Amino acid sequence: MTTRLKVIEKGGFLACVEAISFLDKLKGKQFDDEKLSQIQxxxxxxxxxxxxxxxxxxxxxxxxxxxxxxxxxTHTILAEAHSSRYSIHPGATKMYRDPRKHYWWSRMKHDIVDFVAQRPNCQQVKYEHQRPRRTLQ
Structure with missing residues (x-):
């Protein structure tokens, strides 16, 4: 989103807000990427x-x-997929499945694994999915 503020004559203000969708932003930058230019x-x-x-x-x-x-x-997409209200800090596998429904980029899975590995909350909260091997004392 872009906001411009201009002072006009007689001390008044003119404000202009311009909203650009994320898809429009992607479209404008797609062919700045060398690999996507080759695909084009x-x-x-x-x-x-x-x-x-x-x-x-x-x-x-x-x-x-x-x-x-x-x-x-890509970081913007990963941050939204990881921290949105509806996803609640998923692991790398779930986080890969969600953006994969709509987006593609080279080395996507690798980027997602690195992104999750850098989050301290994700590294601290681990749930063991296996049963204990023997009776607990």
Whole structure:
């Protein structure tokens, strides 16, 4: 979201708020990524299968939005998937499944595992899913 404030004559203010959707932000940065630019060239030549540029100009692989590895966009997606009210700090496997429904980027699983490993809360709270081997004393 962009906000501009301008002082006009007679001491008045003019404020302008411009909201840009996350998808528009991704679309604007997709072809700044070298790998996605190569994929775009393959689509335009008709070589790439399962890859399309949709009617909005967004590059998609198998329906997933391709996320460029620029401007920390992948970190924004991971932070939202990890800390949103509805996910409540999932582990790496669950966290991989949720963004994978909508997004794709190279080394996605590796980035998610690293992201979860860097969170101290995720490392402290571990639940043992196995039964004790013998009776407890």
């Amino acid at each position: 060239d393959m689509v335009l030549r008709g070589v790439a299968k399962e890859v399309v540029i949709d009617e909005e100009g967004v590059l998609r692989i198998k329906g997933w939005v391709c996320v460029p590895r620029v401007d920390d966009l």
